[in-house]
Ligand SMILES: Nc1nc2c(c(=O)[nH]1)N[C@H]1C(S)=C(S)[C@@H](COP(=O)(O)OP(=O)(O)OC[C@H]3O[C@@H](n4cnc5c(N)ncnc54)[C@H](O)[C@@H]3O)O[C@H]1N2
């Protein structure tokens with residue numbers, strides 16, 4: 159059996175970024191840029207006023223000026239101003255030819271039809287956005303690896319970009335296995351449990367902006383599972399199976415994976431919950447066999463699946479690891495890393511009640527997982543522990 163860090167390392171080594179795709183800028187929010195973007199135009203493309211006021215030749219700023227025209231934003235025509243002249247101008251408008259400075263309208267007065275400036279701070283070029291002051295044509299505007307945040311999208315639109323090359327989000331197939339599974343909303347017969355793993359996983363994926371998710375159900379039958387897994391592999395980048403990875407007579411995930419030509423990278427990790435975790439690879443596709451207990455599924459998702467999904471799309475992991483103070487004593491046997499559902503507040507991490515892996519009630523209240531080292535058995539209040547802060 160391998161350790162948690164060995165398992166993470168192996169998954170990371172098997173994960174390569176997805177082939178970049180071109181998307182419309184309008185659809186690119188949340189993706190990571192896969193190619194540098196160079197500016198095609200000088201932006202601003204003309205000398206632009208940043209204030210409502212009056213455009214002038216700076217040398218004239220102590221003179222009384224004659225008002226000779228007006229430039230509004232979007233005005234397609236300019237006109238020249240000469241020494242002793244000024245033009246009304248509005249924010250965003252092009253400067254008239256010859257003008258080099260704008261004075262805010264609050265800083266002038268009018269007398270005998272003339273404009274008189276009262277702005278001791280006015281300098282040559284005040285309140286003028288120069289040509290190419292945002293970006294210059296040919297300049298690197300945004301580097302590969304940049305997350306396309308709302309601001310990044312706005313910036314790119316503002317320099318005239320319409321499409322971008324990005325790392326796509328992975329297509330994910332979820333296969334829930336188990337003859338005992340019943341859909342929520344229907345009556346439970348003896349032996350049945352409500353199917354919840356596809357719900358929690360779909361919700362987690364949606365929260366990461368992964369919307370191409372297909373959910374399939376497989377009975378505890380090797381032939382059926384093999385066929386479903388085969389079709390999932392054809393249509394997705396990542397396959398998440400839940401259940402059927404332990405040692406029971408009806409646990410067919412490992413055998414079905416072999417039949418589908420999946421290379422086993424590891425099976426079983428020194429951890430609780432989620433000890434029977436399976437990970438395999440076929441070509442560039444990643445296959446996770448998540449132990450069926452609902453809490454094991456999510457614990458393994460945050461520890462192993464999410465970092466891999468992020469690497470495929472070159473995004474930052476949304477689980478943040480920090481060090482915190484354990485708020486109470488805790489004992490565990492040596493041999494397995496434990497992930498406790500916990501509450502993190504004001505620098506302290508508190509394990510919640512109901513840690514069993516078949517239950518989700520504590521996970522539903524948790525905002526973190528508290529990592530307790532493999533070999534250590536006794537933990538005291540005040541000890542420093544690693545805490546994984548879960549995404550919202
Ligand atoms: N003899 C041993 N038995 C078990 C071991 C072991 O080492 N030796 N490991 C235990 C551990 S730890 C875990 S975790 C489970 C994992 O088993 P499987 O991955 O084969 O999962 P299943 O047996 O199919 O299901 C486990 C549990 O979870 C329920 N389940 C499954 N799928 C769903 C779903 N989609 N929604 C809700 N609940 C689900 C299922 O009904 C079971 O109760 O094995 C232990 N056994």
Ligand code: MOO
Pocket residue numbers: 429430431432433434449451453454515516
């Ligand atoms: O490894 Mo299991 O998830 O504890 O029940």
